[in-house]
Amino acid sequence: MKKLRLGDIGLGQRGAQLVKEVFVEHESVVITAICDSYEDRVEDAAKVITDAGHPEPFKTTNYKEVLSKDKVDCVVVAASWNKHIDMTVECLEAGIPCGCEIGGVETLDECFKLVEAYERTKTPFMFMENCCYGRREMMALNMAKLGVFGTLVHCSGGYHHDLRSEVANGKELRHYRLNEYLTRNCENYPTHEIGPIAQVLDINRGNRFVSLTSTASKSVGLHEYILEKKPDDKELVDATFAQGDIVTTVIKCERGETITITLDTTLPRYYSRGFTVRGTKGMYEEFTDSVFIDGEVSDEDHAEWKTQWGNADRYAEKYEHDVWKKFLADGVHGGHGGMDYLVYSEFFDCVINNKPMPIDAYDAAAWMCITPLSEKSIAAGGAPMEIPDFKNLK
Amino acid sequence: MKKLRLGDIGLGQRGAQLVKEVFVEHESVVITAICDSYEDRVEDAAKVITDAGHPEPFKTTNYKEVLSKDKVDCVVVAASWNKHIDMTVECLEAGIPCGCEIGGVETLDECFKLVEAYERTKTPFMFMENCCYGRREMMALNMAKLGVFGTLVHCSGGYHHDLRSEVANGKELRHYRLNEYLTRNCENYPTHEIGPIAQVLDINRGNRFVSLTSTASKSVGLHEYILEKKPDDKELVDATFAQGDIVTTVIKCERGETITITLDTTLPRYYSRGFTVRGTKGMYEEFTDSVFIDGEVSDEDHAEWKTQWGNADRYAEKYEHDVWKKFLADGVHGGHGGMDYLVYSEFFDCVINNKPMPIDAYDAAAWMCITPLSEKSIAAGGAPMEIPDFKNLK
Numbered sequence: 001m002k003k004l005r006l007g008d009i010g011l012g013q014r015g016a017q018l019v020k021e022v023f024v025e026h027e028s029v030v031i032t033a034i035c036d037s038y039e040d041r042v043e044d045a046a047k048v049i050t051d052a053g054h055p056e057p058f059k060t061t062n063y064k065e066v067l068s069k070d071k072v073d074c075v076v077v078a079a080s081w082n083k084h085i086d087m088t089v090e091c092l093e094a095g096i097p098c099g100c101e102i103g104g105v106e107t108l109d110e111c112f113k114l115v116e117a118y119e120r121t122k123t124p125f126m127f128m129e130n131c132c133y134g135r136r137e138m139m140a141l142n143m144a145k146l147g148v149f150g151t152l153v154h155c156s157g158g159y160h161h162d163l164r165s166e167v168a169n170g171k172e173l174r175h176y177r178l179n180e181y182l183t184r185n186c187e188n189y190p191t192h193e194i195g196p197i198a199q200v201l202d203i204n205r206g207n208r209f210v211s212l213t214s215t216a217s218k219s220v221g222l223h224e225y226i227l228e229k230k231p232d233d234k235e236l237v238d239a240t241f242a243q244g245d246i247v248t249t250v251i252k253c254e255r256g257e258t259i260t261i262t263l264d265t266t267l268p269r270y271y272s273r274g275f276t277v278r279g280t281k282g283m284y285e286e287f288t289d290s291v292f293i294d295g296e297v298s299d300e301d302h303a304e305w306k307t308q309w310g311n312a313d314r315y316a317e318k319y320e321h322d323v324w325k326k327f328l329a330d331g332v333h334g335g336h337g338g339m340d341y342l343v344y345s346e347f348f349d350c351v352i353n354n355k356p357m358p359i360d361a362y363d364a365a366a367w368m369c370i371t372p373l374s375e376k377s378i379a380a381g382g383a384p385m386e387i388p389d390f391k392n393l394k
Numbered sequence: 395m396k397k398l399r400l401g402d403i404g405l406g407q408r409g410a411q412l413v414k415e416v417f418v419e420h421e422s423v424v425i426t427a428i429c430d431s432y433e434d435r436v437e438d439a440a441k442v443i444t445d446a447g448h449p450e451p452f453k454t455t456n457y458k459e460v461l462s463k464d465k466v467d468c469v470v471v472a473a474s475w476n477k478h479i480d481m482t483v484e485c486l487e488a489g490i491p492c493g494c495e496i497g498g499v500e501t502l503d504e505c506f507k508l509v510e511a512y513e514r515t516k517t518p519f520m521f522m523e524n525c526c527y528g529r530r531e532m533m534a535l536n537m538a539k540l541g542v543f544g545t546l547v548h549c550s551g552g553y554h555h556d557l558r559s560e561v562a563n564g565k566e567l568r569h570y571r572l573n574e575y576l577t578r579n580c581e582n583y584p585t586h587e588i589g590p591i592a593q594v595l596d597i598n599r600g601n602r603f604v605s606l607t608s609t610a611s612k613s614v615g616l617h618e619y620i621l622e623k624k625p626d627d628k629e630l631v632d633a634t635f636a637q638g639d640i641v642t643t644v645i646k647c648e649r650g651e652t653i654t655i656t657l658d659t660t661l662p663r664y665y666s667r668g669f670t671v672r673g674t675k676g677m678y679e680e681f682t683d684s685v686f687i688d689g690e691v692s693d694e695d696h697a698e699w700k701t702q703w704g705n706a707d708r709y710a711e712k713y714e715h716d717v718w719k720k721f722l723a724d725g726v727h728g729g730h731g732g733m734d735y736l737v738y739s740e741f742f743d744c745v746i747n748n749k750p751m752p753i754d755a756y757d758a759a760a761w762m763c764i765t766p767l768s769e770k771s772i773a774a775g776g777a778p779m780e781i782p783d784f785k786n787l788k
Contacts, residue, residue, distance in 0.1 A: 151618065153661060154611050154640040162696070213607045213776045217548050218650025224545065224674045246548040246672065248654050250642045250776065256612025260642050260654070267547060268688035269677055270699035278640065278661055280618045287681040289700070294662035302556070305664035306683070309703055382607045382644065384776040 004029045004348055007072035007096075009063045009087055010079035011036035011045045013175065014101055018078060018344075019045050021335035024052035028348040033058040033066045038174065063087055067094040074351045076128070076344075077101060080176040081188075085110040085368075088125070089117040097124035099347045100364065102191045104371025108388070111365035115390050118361035126347045126357040127364035129195035131273060133342035136312060137196035138321035140277050140284040144200045148293065148319070150281025155200060157193025157286075158262030158274040164225040167266065168236065181243040185216050186375035187263045188243070191367045193273050194251075194261055195359070200277055201257055204362045209259075209387040212251045214374035216244025221266035241266075249374050251387070261370075284312065291315040365390040397424045398742055401466035401490075403457045403481055404473035405430035405439045407569065408495055412472060412738070413439050415729035418446035422742040427452040427460045432568065457481055461488040468745045470522070470738075471495060474570040475582075479504040482519070483511040491518040493741045494758065496585045498765025502782070505759035505766075509784050512755035520741045520751040521758035523589035525667060527736035530706060531590035532715035534671045534678040538594045542687065542713065544675025549594060551587025551680075552656030552668040558619040561660065562630065575637040579610050580769035581657045582637070585761045587667050588645075588655055589753070594671055595651055598756045603653075603781040606645045608768035610638025615660035635660075643768050645781070655764075678706065685709040759784040 006029040008015055015036065023031050034045050034057050042059045050056050058071055066075060067090060074097040077087045081103040091098040105111055118125050131137060143149060163177065170178020180188055201207055219241045226236045247263040262274065275286040282293040288305065289312045301308050320328070327338060334341025350357050366387070373385040400423040402409055409430065417425050428439050428451050436453045444450050452465055460469060461484060468491040471481045475497040485492040499505055512519050525531060537543060557571065564572020574582055595601055613635045620630045641657040656668065669680040676687040682699065683706045695702050714722070721732060728735025744751050760781070767779040 151614050153614060211775065213609065213644070213778075215607065215644040215646060215652050217652040220545050220547060220650075221674050244652075246652055248644045248652060250607070250609040250644065252609060252776070256614075258609055258611040258638075258640055258642060260656075262654075264672075267672055267674060267677070268691075269672070269686055270691070270695065270702070271697050272699065278658075278663070280615050280661060283661070283663055285681075287679075288703075292663055297662075297664070301664065303665050305666065306704065308664070309682075310700065381605065382646070382778040384607075 004073045004351060005032040005071065006030065007033035007035070007066040007075040008045070009035045009066055009075060009077045010084070010101070011041040012078070012080070013173070015078035016041065016045055017335055018076065018340065020048050022340050022344050024049055024054060026341070026344065026348070028345070028352065030054060031057050033060070033071045035060045035063045035066050037061055064090070067091055067096060069094070069096060072096060074098065081180065082106045082176065085114055089113055092117045092121045092123040092125060095121065095123050097351045099126045099128045099344070101128050104186070104188045104190060105368045106372065108369055108372045111369045111388070111390065112393070115361050115365050115393065124351060124357055125361050126350065127359045127367070128343050128347065129191050129359055129367070130336055130339040130343045131192040132195045132199060132359060133323070133339045134196065134273070135324050135337070136284070136286060136289070137275055138324055139312070139316055139319050140275065141196065141200055142321045143284065143319045144277060144279070146319070148282060149277055149279030149284070152201060152257055152277065152279045154258050154278040155197040156260040156274060156276045157197055158264050158272070159189045159192050160262065160264045160269055160272040160274055162267065162269055163265040164222060167222060168226050168230055181222060181241050181266070182239060183242055184375060185242045185244055185378050186371050187214055187247045187249045187261065188371055189263060189265070190249070190261055190370040193275060194259070194367050194370060196275060197259055198363065198367060201253055201259070203253070203366060204391055207253055207255045208389055208391070209366055210252045210254050211384045211386050212249055212370065212373055212377060213382050213384050214247055214249040214377040215382045216378045217246040219244050221245040244378070247374065247378070249370060362390045398422055398467045398745060399424060399426040399465065401427035401429070401460040401469040402439070403429045403460055403469060403471045404478070404495070405435040406472070406474070407567070409472035410435065410439055411729055412470065412734065414442050416734050416738050418443055418448060420735070420738065420742070422739070422746065424448060425451050427454070427465045429454045429457045429460050431455055458484070461485055461490060463490060466490060468492065475574065476500050476570065479508055483507055486511045486515045486517040486519060489515065489517050491745045493520045493522045493738070495522050498580070498582045498584060499762045500766065502763055502766045505763045505782070505784065506787070509755050509759050509787065518745060518751055519755045520744065521753045521761070522737055522741065523585050523753055523761070524730055524733040524737045525586040526589045526593060526753060527717070527733045528590065528667070529718050529731070530678070530680060530683070531669055532718055533706070533710055533713050534669065535590065535594055536715045537678065537713045538671060538673070540713070542676060543671055543673030543678070546595060546651055546671065546673045548652050548672040549591040550654040550668060550670045551591055552658050552666070553583045553586050554656065554658040554663055554666040554668055556661065556663055557659040558616060561616060562620050562624055575616060575635050575660070576633060577636055578769060579636045579638055579772050580765050581608055581641045581643045581655065582765055583657060583659070584643070584655055584764040587669060588653070588761050588764060590669060591653055592757065592761060595647055595653070597647070597760060598785055601647050601649045602783055602785070603760055604646045604648050605778045605780050606643055606764065606767055606771060607776050607778050608641055608643040608771040609776045610772045611640040613638050615639040638772070641768065641772070643764060645764070756784045
């Protein structure tokens with residue numbers, strides 16, 4: 001089977017990691033073009049590729065040079081949040097199948113642009129939300145579709161990830177998050193949780209997000225961190241961060257379900273996506289990695305759940321998703337506990353076999369629009385904001 | 395020491411349980427008057443009292459007859475949500491120290507009435523939120539006051555309690571919850587979590603709730619439950635419940651903290667109050683009963699917290715609240731894991747020794763007003779509602 005020629009635009013933290021942990025060893029692709037605005041990143045990635053025994057790819061600091069069917073069969077855009085949609089749109093216009101890495105958009109307009117470009121060009125597009133391929137997310141999705149949870153009522157999740165070091169060292173790391181946190185106050189990274197939740201709740205497949213409210217706490221986590229860890233960085237010590245430490249967003253769906261998502265990246269804590277699915281017959285909850293099925297639980301456990309913490313392993317014997325059954329049998333590999341390998345395998349498979357993308361432009365728009373809409377809601381004191389119906393734009 | 399003569403108004407589920415598990419064996423009181431609108435409940439409670447070796451109390455179905463200094467030194471109001479504030483106000487007007495059991499109010503006006511009655515009469519009043527005396531809530535409060543969590547930023551909690559049986563059998567149990575769930579859609583029971591959170595965040599002691607938004611999911615849990623468990627109850631099978639299954643309320647505080655609370659009473663799940671405190675130096679989380687302190691956690695634990703589930707026991711060695719240290723040494727007793735004994739001991743102690751009540755009319759108003767304000771917010775599609783500053787009413 002002929003391998004796809006893959007172009008990678010963006011070689012920062014995410015792009016470089018994908019090259020190293022997924023692309024150089026993936027059986028479906030060969031990396032033929034790489035791009036970043038920083039030349040050293042391009043050179044470093046090229047070395048990773050050649051060290052792995054592959055030919056040296058085309059190297060450039062101008063992403064437009066990657067967008068040529070002579071050079072690539074498909075492209076991955078792993079650039080910064082404020083550039084990735086424009087790049088993706090150009091990619092679609094060039095007729096090159098595109099996988100776009102995640103991260104909120106800057107403006108609602110970018111969501112419309114993406115959908116419009118997709119509808120106009122019909123170039124294959126996939127939004128690369130790896131957490132849709134998380135093991136527990138897929139198990140819960142499987143259980144939801146089998147009806148194990150009954151009628152679905154509520155889901156919640158969060159991006160609970162202490163990023164203080166990454167943000168505070170943004171200058172050294174050349175990471176765009178620093179500027180985002182200095183200048184914006186919003187749910188800036190909703191898709192790790194909202195993606196899997198949208199799949200559970202059939203968003204854009206008979207259901208849709210209708211409206212949201214967002215509320216941000218004060219911003220103190222980064223400031224205190226910098227005072228302690230970087231007291232000599234005069235610029236940052238005196239900086240005022242716009243981004244609240246905790247942003248709570250509540251979404252209403254057309255079928256009546258609600259969703260609560262939390263951005264939680266600048267206070268000390270353990271990593272979690274807090275993925276929770278609630279229905280009339282049961283629930284899955286990531287915090288305690290447990291499944292509760294109505295009628296299966298003793299009165300003692302009902303009152304004191306500790307004994308059931310971690311019981312999801314037991315349910316996995318019955319409800320593991322087929323994708324993960326196979327993956328576990330074959331041997332889990334690739335970045336982020338295997339999710340990266342799975343999400344890219346899906347994308348490459350769809351490109352090679354001309355299949356419809358499982359996470360499309362409408363999904364990307366619906367998930368990413370939460371960022372600018374949450375920003376508006378926060379600025380308006382928590383006022384509800386309507387969420388566009390991207391599948392039925394007039 | 396002379397015992398307080400205690401009157402109990404309301405002998406439903408809560409009142410009867412208090413008589414049996416707390417009052418008849420409490421060293422500070424003797425029950426001298428009891429009242430309920432149902433005569434059989436009065437008789438049952440009287441029997442519990444005499445069976446415990448106490449004299450038969452004054453018995454009535456008219457609560458006004460209890461409000462006499464000839465009969466009682468203090469009164470506990472454990473009546474239904476739509477009557478307890480009016481009764482409490484009458485009690486204060488009669489100059490009888492009053493402990494009012496929890497549950498949301500019907501209207502914002504009741505909160506103003508309570509504060510006004512307290513300011514006019516200065517009769518001692520305490521809001522009997524037992525969860526303020528929960529072991530972990532008090533430990534986290536202690537840690538917060540000691541600065542262990544750093545600057546406080548966010549708290550969350552919920553009333554996660556499957557009450558489907560109680561609500562669906564409301565006719566048989568003569569429980570007012572059934573009517574509440576049929577007719578209202580709101581955060582109807584906020585105080586188990588908002589009480590301890592308010593204490594952590596110094597509400598009415600230098601901080602206050604400023605505004606809230608509330609969002610309700612659809613209502614399907616009770617309907618499906620009734621179809622399955624009470625298919626012959628024609629009236630309920632055909633009933634439409636107003637109350638959404640999950641209500642998410644987000645509160646902003648004057649100092650910039652945010653609070654998320656969840657009403658979650660009509661879907662299958664285990665019991666929890668989900669009490670969580672977040673600060674710039676650490677956190678406590680009830681779901682996993684764990685403490686996370688910045689700098690104390692390994693990279694492995696940070697990424698995979700399972701190993702630390704339940705570690706709060708370890709922190710209790712250092713941070714147990716003094717009240718609980720003594721209680722554990724003396725032997726925990728009384729209802730709801732001892733919380734009921736502690737909250738009533740505090741009330742009785744304040745009455746006997748004429749000390750200021752730790753949970754006063756301003757606290758009661760601030761905590762209970764969430765119910766009518768959430769109802770308004772839900773009806774207005776999640777629009778933010780201002781929360782009155784009850785300490786500074788014009």
